[in-house]
Amino acid sequence: MEEIIPGSIIVTGASGSMGKAAVKALALKGRSVTMACRNFQKGEAARQEILAQAPGAAIGLLPLDLGSLRSVRAFAAAVKGSAPAGLLNNAGTMPARFSLTEDGLEQTVGVNYVGPYLLTRLLLDEFAPDAHIVNVISLTAKYAKIDEGFLHKGPEDFHQLRTYATSKLALMLFSIELAKRTSLHVNMSDPGIVASDMIDLGRWFDPLADIFFKPFCKRPEQGAAPALAALETNTTARLFKRNKCLNLQECFLNNPLAGLLWQQTARLTGLSDF
Ligand SMILES: NC(=O)c1ccc[n+]([C@@H]2O[C@H](COP(=O)([O-])OP(=O)(O)OC[C@H]3O[C@@H](n4cnc5c(N)ncnc54)[C@H](OP(=O)(O)O)[C@@H]3O)[C@@H](O)[C@H]2O)c1
Numbered sequence: 001m002e003e004i005i006p007g008s009i010i011v012t013g014a015s016g017s018m019g020k021a022a023v024k025a026l027a028l029k030g031r032s033v034t035m036a037c038r039n040f041q042k043g044e045a046a047r048q049e050i051l052a053q054a055p056g057a058a059i060g061l062l063p064l065d066l067g068s069l070r071s072v073r074a075f076a077a078a079v080k081g082s083a084p085a086g087l088l089n090n091a092g093t094m095p096a097r098f099s100l101t102e103d104g105l106e107q108t109v110g111v112n113y114v115g116p117y118l119l120t121r122l123l124l125d126e127f128a129p130d131a132h133i134v135n136v137i138s139l140t141a142k143y144a145k146i147d148e149g150f151l152h153k154g155p156e157d158f159h160q161l162r163t164y165a166t167s168k169l170a171l172m173l174f175s176i177e178l179a180k181r182t183s184l185h186v187n188m189s190d191p192g193i194v195a196s197d198m199i200d201l202g203r204w205f206d207p208l209a210d211i212f213f214k215p216f217c218k219r220p221e222q223g224a225a226p227a228l229a230a231l232e233t234n235t236t237a238r239l240f241k242r243n244k245c246l247n248l249q250e251c252f253l254n255n256p257l258a259g260l261l262w263q264q265t266a267r268l269t270g271l272s273d274f
Contacts, residue, residue: 013091
């Protein structure tokens, strides 16, 4: 059943590895949560699994496809008036091949950056005072390069890891820009390398990685821990990684492209510059 819990923390990708771990940890702490899931049935199964371990927890569930700006707008409309206490932008994707969202964006860019940008901005007037926004980035963002044409790259520019890293860098720059423009707590979390579906690259060596690589990766609970800390902090524009709260490097904090990217994405999604 679709349900939004007033005053809850919204968790996107809540039926995935780290999303589910985060919802469970929040529920066990007595926080109310609204799970935002692309696959509603999978979301409901995850909700029941968590409720079995945290009986009586207040856990709502709403559909959200971040690859569809229409779906993002419908989600934001459903949440209206519920004063969310926070938003954990956890959902993410790293497809092996180039494909477009229904809005004509490259899938990785649409799901990892444009969808969360629109969702967060649409919720800005809805959040409870003192709300926390946490964007899940990746260590790959540190090595990414972004340029003015980032939002409209074609198949010739697509590279699974590079495109993913750039989408996470864009999410980082958005977080920093948002922290400068609002009084909310806007922070980032880097989970490290976590044994989840995400690190299946869709290649012939995936079964080997399952045996020789995944056992040495972090568990989803460990990967979700920095995000959970970031949901309780008084800081803003910081990076939560392992058990640390880090200041960002100057090249991220004052990236000359951050403002332009904000404006371009606002135009693309039909929002004001703000
Ligand atoms: N695993 C790592 O090593 C690692 C490292 C750094 C950062 N991260 C980041 O951590 C976050 C969580 O990833 P994970 O490792 O837990 O991977 P995961 O298990 O694959 O979870 C990803 C979640 O995102 C959801 N999602 C994908 N496309 C979506 C869309 N179009 N709309 C809405 N939801 C969508 C998935 O939905 P379904 O449940 O329907 O598939 C799933 O719930 C991601 O942002 C990822 O980039 C992961």
